Amino acid sequence: MSGLELIDVSKSYGATPVLERVSLSVLPREFIAFLGPSGSGKSTLLRIIAGLETADSGEVWLDGERIDTRSPGARGIAMVFQHYALYPHMTVRENMAFGLRNAGVARDEITRRIAQAADILEIAEQLDKKPGQMSGGQRQRVAIGRAIIKQPRLFLLDEPLSNLDAALRGRTRVELAQLRTRVDAALIMVTHDQAEAMTLADRIVILDDCCIQQVGTPAEVYARPANAFVARFVGSPPMAMLPATIAGEEAGRVCVRLAEGTVLATAVPAGELVAGTEVEVGLRPEHVRLAAPGEAGLAAQVELVERLGDRTFLYAKLEGGAEIIALEPGFGTVRPGDAVTLAIDAPCAHVFTASGAAHHPEPRA
Amino acid sequence: MKGARLHPLVVMALLLGAGVMLAPMVWTLLLSFKSNAALMADSGAAFSGPYTLENYAAILKGSLTLQWLANSLIVATGATVGVLVLSSLAGYGFARLEFPFRRTLFVIVLLGLAVPEQAVILPRHQLFAMLGLHNSYPGLILPSLTGSFGVFFMTQYFRAIPKELDEAALLDGASRFTLFWKVLLPLTFPAQATLGVFTFLAAWNDYWWPLISATTSDRFTLTVGLASAQMNYAQTSGLGFLMAQAVFASIPILVVYIAFQKQIVRAMAGTAVR
Ligand SMILES: Nc1ncnc2c1ncn2[C@@H]1O[C@H](COP(=O)(O)OP(=O)(O)O)[C@@H](O)[C@H]1O
Ligand SMILES: [Mg+2]
Numbered sequence: 001m002s003g004l005e006l007i008d009v010s011k012s013y014g015a016t017p018v019l020e021r022v023s024l025s026v027l028p029r030e031f032i033a034f035l036g037p038s039g040s041g042k043s044t045l046l047r048i049i050a051g052l053e054t055a056d057s058g059e060v061w062l063d064g065e066r067i068d069t070r071s072p073g074a075r076g077i078a079m080v081f082q083h084y085a086l087y088p089h090m091t092v093r094e095n096m097a098f099g100l101r102n103a104g105v106a107r108d109e110i111t112r113r114i115a116q117a118a119d120i121l122e123i124a125e126q127l128d129k130k131p132g133q134m135s136g137g138q139r140q141r142v143a144i145g146r147a148i149i150k151q152p153r154l155f156l157l158d159e160p161l162s163n164l165d166a167a168l169r170g171r172t173r174v175e176l177a178q179l180r181t182r183v184d185a186a187l188i189m190v191t192h193d194q195a196e197a198m199t200l201a202d203r204i205v206i207l208d209d210c211c212i213q214q215v216g217t218p219a220e221v222y223a224r225p226a227n228a229f230v231a232r233f234v235g236s237p238p239m240a241m242l243p244a245t246i247a248g249e250e251a252g253r254v255c256v257r258l259a260e261g262t263v264l265a266t267a268v269p270a271g272e273l274v275a276g277t278e279v280e281v282g283l284r285p286e287h288v289r290l291a292a293p294g295e296a297g298l299a300a301q302v303e304l305v306e307r308l309g310d311r312t313f314l315y316a317k318l319e320g321g322a323e324i325i326a327l328e329p330g331f332g333t334v335r336p337g338d339a340v341t342l343a344i345d346a347p348c349a350h351v352f353t354a355s356g357a358a359h360h361p362e363p364r365a
Numbered sequence: 366m367k368g369a370r371l372h373p374l375v376v377m378a379l380l381l382g383a384g385v386m387l388a389p390m391v392w393t394l395l396l397s398f399k400s401n402a403a404l405m406a407d408s409g410a411a412f413s414g415p416y417t418l419e420n421y422a423a424i425l426k427g428s429l430t431l432q433w434l435a436n437s438l439i440v441a442t443g444a445t446v447g448v449l450v451l452s453s454l455a456g457y458g459f460a461r462l463e464f465p466f467r468r469t470l471f472v473i474v475l476l477g478l479a480v481p482e483q484a485v486i487l488p489r490h491q492l493f494a495m496l497g498l499h500n501s502y503p504g505l506i507l508p509s510l511t512g513s514f515g516v517f518f519m520t521q522y523f524r525a526i527p528k529e530l531d532e533a534a535l536l537d538g539a540s541r542f543t544l545f546w547k548v549l550l551p552l553t554f555p556a557q558a559t560l561g562v563f564t565f566l567a568a569w570n571d572y573w574w575p576l577i578s579a580t581t582s583d584r585f586t587l588t589v590g591l592a593s594a595q596m597n598y599a600q601t602s603g604l605g606f607l608m609a610q611a612v613f614a615s616i617p618i619l620v621v622y623i624a625f626q627k628q629i630v631r632a633m634a635g636t637a638v639r
Contacts, residue, residue, distance in 0.1 A: 052532050073538030085529035089551045098547075099537030150537075 002063045003027045004049070004154055004186060009058030011044055018044050020210040021058070026154075026188065028063075031180050033197035034190045036207035037233070042190040045207070046156050049188070050079050063153055073102065078147035079156040083163065084139045086131040086146070093127045096146050103150075117145040120182060137168045141175075148183055157189040161196060176200055194234055198222070206230050228356040231282050237306070237313055240288070240324040241280040241352070248275045254351065254359075256281050260320040262298055267347040267361035282350035282358075285313055288326040290334070291343040300324060302338045307331055316340065397421070397608035404604045420609035429582055430610060433590035436579075437569055438617065439502055440586055444509035444568040445561050451510055452560060453553065456519025457545055461531065471520070477513030482573070490577055500584045505575055509568050515560050522556040523549065558628035565621060587614045 004026040011019040018041040026032050034042040047053040049060055051072035060068035067075045078099075086095050093114055100110045118124040121141045131139055140160070147155055160176065161169045177200055180187050191197050197204045198218040206213040206221060206229075214226035225231035231239045247257040249270040256279065257263045264281065273279070291297035300316035312332035316324050326342050334340060351359040371379075396404065398416035424430045458464070459471050489508060498504035526549060534544045575586040585593065591610050622629065 050532075050536060052535065072532070072535045077536065079533070079536050081529045081533060083527065083529055085527065085533035087530065087533070087548055089554075098534070098539070102538035102540075102543060146537075 003030070004188075005059075005061035006045075006049070007059040007061070009045070009048060009055045009060065011041075011048060011053070011055050017210050019048075019055075022212055024205060024212065024215065026186050028186055029180075029184065031187045031200060031202045032189070033201035033204045034188065034207055035194055035197040035204050035233075036192065036213075038192055040207045041210060042192075042207055043158055046079075046158055046188065046190050049154070050077055050156055051075055073099075076153040077156060078150045078152035078154075079158070080140075080143045080147050080160050082158045082160075084131070084143040086139055086142055088131055091128050091130055092123065092134075092142050092145075095131070095142060096149050099146065099150050113149045113151075117149045120148075121145045136164055137172065140164065140172060144175075144179065148179070151184075153185050155183065155185055155187040157187065159190055159192070161191070161193070173199060194236065204234075206233065208233070224360045225282075225350070225358055227358050228280065228282070228352040231350060231352065231358065235284060237285055237315075237325050239282045239284050239350070240322075241282055242318070242322045242324065244279055244281045246273050246275050246277045246279060246351075249273075256349070256351065258298070258318070258320075259322060260298070260318055264344060264346040264349060266349045266351060267363065268349070268351045268359045269362055271359065273351065273353070273359065278354055280352045282352055283324065283344065284348070285325040285327040287345035287348040288324055289343050289345075290314075290326065290328055291341040295341070295343055297341040297343040298324075300326075300340055300342050302334055302336055302340055305332070305334060305336055314340070316342065393608050393611055396605055397612045399605045401603050401605045408604065420605045421613070423606055424609055424613055429585070429590060430587075430594075430613060432583055433585050433587045434614070434617070436502075436505075436584060436590075437587040437614075440505045440575070441565045441568040443502065443506040445565045447506060447510045448512065448515045448564045449557055449561055452515030452519040453550060453557070455516040456521075456523045456553075457549065459516070459520040460523030460526075461549075474513045474516050474520075477511075478517060486574070486577065493578060499578050500581050504578050505584075505586065506568075508574055509564065509571075515564065518560055519553065519556060522553050526552055555628065555631070558625055559631070562621060562625045562629055566618065569618060 004024075006022055006024040009019055009022045010017070022045060034045060036042050044053060048055045048068075051068070051070065055068065058068075059066060062076060067077075087098065090098065096114050096117065097110050100113065105113075114127070115124075118127055121144060123138065123141050123145060126134060126138060126142070131142065134142070140163075144160075157176075161172055164172055173196065176189070180200075189196070189200065201218065203215060203217055204221050205215050208229055214221055214230045216224070216226075221230060221234050225234060225239075228241065232241065243259045244256040244264075247255045247263050249255065250265055252270055253266055254268050254270045254273050255263050255265050258281065266281075298318055300318050302314050302316045304315040306313040306315070309331065310329075312328045312330065312334075314326040314328060314332075314334055316326060318324055324342065326340075328334065347361055349361065353359070392411065395411040395416075396408075397420055398418070399411050400417050400419055403410045455474075459467065459474075493499050493504050498507070530548060530552075531544060534548045539548065570588065571586070572588040572592070575589045576592075579585050579589060582590070582593065591607075591614060594607070594610060
């Protein structure tokens with residue numbers, strides 16, 4: 001079994017559980033993002049994989065070998081730290097050579113690998129500088145260089161972009177995307193920024209409440225969130241959640257009655273959703289728009305208008321107080337305080353039961 | 366700072382201060398170049414020629430001054446090396462290792478800061494007498510190694526080094542020793558320099574303990590030796606010789622100051638931990 005395998009990993013600090021029976025498989029060369037709110041245990045899980053933290057129970061396997069019993073240096077893992085953690089008293093060259101020397105790599109092999117990494121990362125001119133003489137972006141590259149030079153089987157990156165300014169972040173994001181094509185290893189990146197996770201990762205692991213909430217491709221977690229938490233967490237602005245009850249079914253699909261009375265015919269299979277069940281109806285902004293003149297819809301009061309140039313988000317309140325977000329193309333003319341009518345793309349609505357379980361729309365056969 | 370112009374009044378005040386500080390040193394220096402006989406007649410003679418090197422010649426020829434100088438160097442160097450080694454190891458331990466009673470032990474170290482030497486000097490004297498350590502280099506060096514300050518200082522310094530560096534080194538396959546020796550210790554060099562200079566100066570200038578412990582003149586340190594040479598308390602004779610000894614004694618200190626100027630200034634400015 002190659003790749004990384006986590007089996008029932010649990011960890012608590014004192015009486016506070018941080019991870020509870022977390023299991024995960026990562027394929028070789030896969031780019032995984034750990035996404036979750038602050039304090040959800042992303043860093044802790046990463047550090048358990050690296051060996052910087054010991055799990056209370058569970059196993060970590062890499063390429064068919066159990067590694068949680070090994071010291072961090074003997075796991076074939078390289079890590080890029082949030083604050084880079086470059087050795088301040090060593091030059092860039094020495095920083096990169098340190099790990100290889102400890103591993104007993106031959107001197108000319110070290111020289112060769114440094115030259116190669118410096119070439120790829122365009123830091124050849126900086127090799128004799130100390131980290132203190134470099135900019136944040138350059139340090140970031142050195143930190144990446146120090147990791148790839150070890151030719152690890154797994155890369156770990158803890159919030160690699162969080163210390164960079166906006167312009168540099170965009171560029172580094174591109175570089176990270178290129179990095180994964182150059183290295184023969186799986187990559188796990190921790191982030192609390194969903195745009196990063198969405199753009200870079202093959203699969204996203206969403207963590208919250210000590211558990212993995214969902215593992216899936218960016219498209220999957222966006223289109224078919226496993227539960228109400230993921231639905232709220234992924235997407236910017238997030239999915240609106242409207243309180244409703246199941247009104248009945250029509251051709252095997254449920255109809256829901258919103259709190260303010262409107263009935264929507266969704267494309268969600270009825271299954272065990274029986275009439276009268278209290279649910280939440282999830283609507284992405286792109287499935288809510290301003291109604292055309294004369295078109296029926298939901299009356300709402302606009303509270304906030306977010307103009308992004310090419311599109312505009314309208315944050316509005318329905319009668320009864322439920323909050324909803326609509327998407328309008330272009331710059332728009334609606335102003336805060338305006339009363340509007342919103343048309344809803346009901347076949348795109350998701351339904352979440354009180355326990356948080358998700359029911360997704362399905363196209364008619 | 367560079368380019369900022371000081372107000373003339375400030376400059377004058379600084380010059381005045383510097384003059385007050387320098388005057389006794391210049392006077393000492395001038396006295397040391399005068400023959401004892403000339404000074405006996407009139408100590409004001411220091412401000413006019415003829416000047417002579419006879420006092421320095423006397424030091425190098427006859428007296429035990431060179432032996433005392435060597436003793437002081439051995440004692441101060443021994444104390445410095447000892448304090449640096451012990452404080453670095455203990456500081457690393459307190460800052461980074463988990464072991465039973467770590468907090469309690471650290472509190473005891475802190476309490477040690479509050480114990481004045483006067484409180485322990487009698488029992489120490491008796492202990493050293495029992496162990497036969499008086500009139501020996503270990504007897505002069507060991508008390509310096511019991512100071513808490515270095516341990517406290519180095520602990521704080523190690524604590525200020527981000528733990529991420531340890532973790533990066535562990536992932537780089539470094540052993541605990543490699544981590545300490547190649548990564549953390551080099552980062553503490555500014556603190557080592559500061560602590561080293563202060564320990565050296567304190568040991569060099571110490572008078573009380575060598576006065577008690579070293580009773581044979583060949584074990585005197587320079588401070589005790591110079592005082593013992595000062596037989597005539599009225600200082601009516603031998604003033605030139607005495608001043609030459611004082612100048613001679615301060616040469617090593619001067620060298621240390623010049624070599625470690627940066628560290629001393631930084632330590633004085635309170636920015637040593639950075
Ligand atoms: N060394 C520690 N001691 C005690 N609690 C910790 C420690 N490290 C992390 N925690 C706690 O564990 C939880 C998860 O932390 P972390 O993995 O850093 O979250 P994330 O990286 O997702 O923001 C947090 O509530 C944090 O307070
Ligand atoms: Mg974190």
